[in-house]
Amino acid sequence: MMKHLRRFYIGLVMAFLYLPIGVLILYSFNASKSRSVWSGFSLRWYRDLFSNQLILSSLYNTIVVALCASVIAVILGTAAAMGIYSIRNKWFKSAIMNVTYMPILNPEIVMGVSLLLLFVSVNQIGAGITAVTGIPMPELHLGYLTLVIAHVTFCTPYVILNVLPKLRQMDKYVYEAALDLGCSPSMAFFKVIIPEIMPGMATGFLMALTYSIDDFIISYFVSSATSQTLPVTIGAMVRKRISPEINALSTIIFVVVLAALVLINLSALRQERQLQKKQGGGA
Amino acid sequence: MSKSSAIISLRGIRVDYDGEPVLHGLDLDIMDKEFITFLGPSGCGKTTTLRIIGGFIEPLAGDIFFQGQRINGVPPYKRQVNTVFQRYALFPHLNVYENIEFGLKISKLPEKERRQRVEEALELVNLRGYGLRNINQMSGGQQQRVAIARAIVNQPKVLLLDEPLGALDLKLRKEMQVELKRIQQSLEITFIYVTHDQEEALTMSDRVVVMKDGEILQTGTPQDIYNEPQNAFVADFIGESNIIDGFMHKDFLVEFANDLFPCVDKGFAPMERVQVVVRPEDILILPAEKGKISGVVESVIFKGVHYEMMVEALGYHWMIHSTMSVEPGTVIGMDVAPENIHIMKRTEEE
Numbered sequence: 001m002m003k004h005l006r007r008f009y010i011g012l013v014m015a016f017l018y019l020p021i022g023v024l025i026l027y028s029f030n031a032s033k034s035r036s037v038w039s040g041f042s043l044r045w046y047r048d049l050f051s052n053q054l055i056l057s058s059l060y061n062t063i064v065v066a067l068c069a070s071v072i073a074v075i076l077g078t079a080a081a082m083g084i085y086s087i088r089n090k091w092f093k094s095a096i097m098n099v100t101y102m103p104i105l106n107p108e109i110v111m112g113v114s115l116l117l118l119f120v121s122v123n124q125i126g127a128g129i130t131a132v133t134g135i136p137m138p139e140l141h142l143g144y145l146t147l148v149i150a151h152v153t154f155c156t157p158y159v160i161l162n163v164l165p166k167l168r169q170m171d172k173y174v175y176e177a178a179l180d181l182g183c184s185p186s187m188a189f190f191k192v193i194i195p196e197i198m199p200g201m202a203t204g205f206l207m208a209l210t211y212s213i214d215d216f217i218i219s220y221f222v223s224s225a226t227s228q229t230l231p232v233t234i235g236a237m238v239r240k241r242i243s244p245e246i247n248a249l250s251t252i253i254f255v256v257v258l259a260a261l262v263l264i265n266l267s268a269l270r271q272e273r274q275l276q277k278k279q280g281g282g283a
Numbered sequence: 284m285s286k287s288s289a290i291i292s293l294r295g296i297r298v299d300y301d302g303e304p305v306l307h308g309l310d311l312d313i314m315d316k317e318f319i320t321f322l323g324p325s326g327c328g329k330t331t332t333l334r335i336i337g338g339f340i341e342p343l344a345g346d347i348f349f350q351g352q353r354i355n356g357v358p359p360y361k362r363q364v365n366t367v368f369q370r371y372a373l374f375p376h377l378n379v380y381e382n383i384e385f386g387l388k389i390s391k392l393p394e395k396e397r398r399q400r401v402e403e404a405l406e407l408v409n410l411r412g413y414g415l416r417n418i419n420q421m422s423g424g425q426q427q428r429v430a431i432a433r434a435i436v437n438q439p440k441v442l443l444l445d446e447p448l449g450a451l452d453l454k455l456r457k458e459m460q461v462e463l464k465r466i467q468q469s470l471e472i473t474f475i476y477v478t479h480d481q482e483e484a485l486t487m488s489d490r491v492v493v494m495k496d497g498e499i500l501q502t503g504t505p506q507d508i509y510n511e512p513q514n515a516f517v518a519d520f521i522g523e524s525n526i527i528d529g530f531m532h533k534d535f536l537v538e539f540a541n542d543l544f545p546c547v548d549k550g551f552a553p554m555e556r557v558q559v560v561v562r563p564e565d566i567l568i569l570p571a572e573k574g575k576i577s578g579v580v581e582s583v584i585f586k587g588v589h590y591e592m593m594v595e596a597l598g599y600h601w602m603i604h605s606t607m608s609v610e611p612g613t614v615i616g617m618d619v620a621p622e623n624i625h626i627m628k629r630t631e632e633e
Binding site for chain 1 (some may be wrong): 337338339358359362364365366369370371372373374375376385386389390433434437516
């Protein structure tokens, strides 16, 4: 009896989580535009999707911005984490950590508005300098650059929060050991410190990528018509009417993410098995 | 062992941590090919001294010489010394072989020579065939051996060891002590060893440097340090000892515990106040009426090889190590042979 109940409960949870996605996938193959009537299987929306320039260019924007922002965030975040790690003063350290948490805790709408204001005011200050000195200042237009800057802003804390624990776990003498064995400080950094904190950097990178691809609110404020990311484009479409192409696109994204997850889990499983084999044979 | 030349000389080394003096004006010569141990309680500056030699700390004042050359300001990676760190500091992302090979790769040695030297090093630390293991698959003692191999494979002139056996259990520690001494003798290089364990220091060293509060209290062979401690701290730190106040009546005659004892020390002023050190194993137990000192046995503890007894006599609690046991409450006599009485100048602070 208990067993059945347990299974039923798990089924319920799974249904709650995956039913919406299941419905979405189902309707992405619907022949008609209707959101309620099933009128036969068709790949029409997938065909339409790949000829919809707006969606494709938004997808391209999203990927470019996400990759740029994540790479920059990993570099900045790792450097910041090392800086924070080496701060001796307790109060200063916790102050810096609070500043780090801020972009995560701050409501996105506040971040979006404040970033927009920042970009606009930078232009105004630039214009002011031009007016006074006559030196032409470059203008900051909303577009790729502002998008990347904004995404770096909210992605960097995730990198810091993933790299810091790795630094704390690290034996602090490995750096000295590297120096002792003939490494210059920069060699020691790349040969010993980086490999040690690599898992943290990788997790940070993936989280940054995820949050960047996901982001709607902040991107909505700081993008232009030509640099819209996918969430912004979809958001704009939804206001009019959900196109079934979106169902098709969502299905593709879901399948890609699912495939990635399965792959990661499989390779982790294989690694574990190899390690067990090694240990079993070696001892 | 050639004791003629100093390989490392420290002159007037001063170090502060946040304004607190850690070493005040340390002078020391370390001879080529010797096994020298810095011994002292935590915070005595022994690790700091080691780190100065390794190049990880720059002294506030003073000079370091390596084979006569001043090496102040030379970074660690340009010094001909290698270090075995306290918690090994092995690189977890590399396997045993790669860890040992690390220094050789940095100095761009050809692959063939690298392999040969790594294999030799593995052989020397009794880890042949372990090259492909991961670091976290190795036990503490094995990791210790990898750390030693990783350092000596670079053929340093001097090997620095910072409490390398601290994390091992007693039995393994004893094994590694013998092992380290063997490695040092077969490599014929200088070992500078830091420990707070006096037994470890006495077992392995050619010379022991006893340190306290950033100063060297005594330097000498293990026998010197044990038999002729220069002050109460050294006497107490190096093994158990009974330290009692006395007067030097004249050369070879000392008074303590209300009696006169012949001894082998001289050169004190008449009636100079001194401190007398008697090791617990040097006290003879006699029938009550035959001893110069008589006291009451307070407690007896079985310690394996010997019994440890506390005996109260004239207000002083004597510690005695003896293979025979005496019932608590018994009155016994005690005597000490002249060569087992060690006289030290009084240290005013104590």
